[in-house]
Amino acid sequence: MTTSGAGAESIDHARIAAALAVRGEPACRVRDVLDRVGDKWSVTLVHELGGGARRFSELRRGVPGISPRMLSATLRGLERDGFVLRTVHPTVPPQVEYALTPLGHTLLDTAWSLMNWALEHADDIDDARREYDAK
Amino acid sequence: MTTSGAGAESIDHARIAAALAVRGEPACRVRDVLDRVGDKWSVTLVHELGGGARRFSELRRGVPGISPRMLSATLRGLERDGFVLRTVHPTVPPQVEYALTPLGHTLLDTAWSLMNWALEHADDIDDARREYDAK
C-alpha cells in the first residue's frame, strides 16, 4: 500500500461512502465537487485563473472553443460556490475581472494533483486500452 | 513512493494546460480522467472495490440506485482503462469477480484526496452559495 503524501492521512472513509451514496444532500458536497471537476469547462477555467485575474474576453481567447454562453454559465457556477470572485469596474466600456478566491486556489491545488496523476499514468491507460481493444 | 498527492512539488503546468486545451488527443488522458471522475458511477464503484473484490450482484446491492446497464458499462470502461480486473470463474451459475488493479488503487488514492478536500470545504461552499443566492 502506497501511503502517499496528501489525502491519505485522515480520510473519513465512512463519510465519503455516505456522500457518494446520495446526490443532492445538504452536507454532501462531494458529489457536487466531482460533478464540477467532470464538467466540461470548470477545471479549465480555474486552471486559467490560476495564472491571475482575467477579463471575460481574455478568458474567451485563453480557452479555445468555449462559447460565451458556457463561459458565462460556468463562471457563474464557480462564483456561486465561492471559487471565483467577480469584480465589475464601472468604466466605459464595461470591464469585468474574474479571479480565484483562496478557496478556489485550494481547489486548483487538488485538481492539479488529479491532473498530475493523469499525466503520470497516461501511458499505463493507453497501454491498457490497446490491450483491451485488441480483443 | 513516487507520487505524493499534495500536488505542489512538480506539477507540469505546461503539459496540463496543453492537455486541458484539447479533447480526445493521443497522449492527453487528462481530459479522460476528469470525465471519468465526473461521471456518475466510476468513482463510487472504484471506491466500493477499494474494500476488496466484488461480484456483479454484490456491486449491484452495494451501490444503491445503479442499474445493471450502467453497472456493466461503467465496469467495462474501468476495465478498459486498466483500473479494474475482471475475472470469470467457470462455475454454474456463472461467477464474475471485479477487483482493483494496482493502477486502480492509485486512482482511488487521488480520488480520495479530492473527495477529502470536498468534505473539508463543504461548509465553505454552502456558505458561499447561501450568500450568493441571497442576492
Place this chain on the structure above:
DNA sequence: CGGAATCCGGATAGATACTG
C-alpha cells in the same frame, strides 16, 4: 447469475443572434 438490446426522456452544451 451476469449481463446485452432496445427504447426513451432530461440534461448538457454548441451555434447563432441580439442587447445594455
Place this chain on the structure above:
DNA sequence: CAGTATCTATCCGGATTCCG
C-alpha cells in the same frame, strides 16, 4: 465589452425486456 436569449443536437443515463 460582457454578456443574454433562443433554438437545437447530442449524449448520458434510467427503465424495461430478454438471453446464455
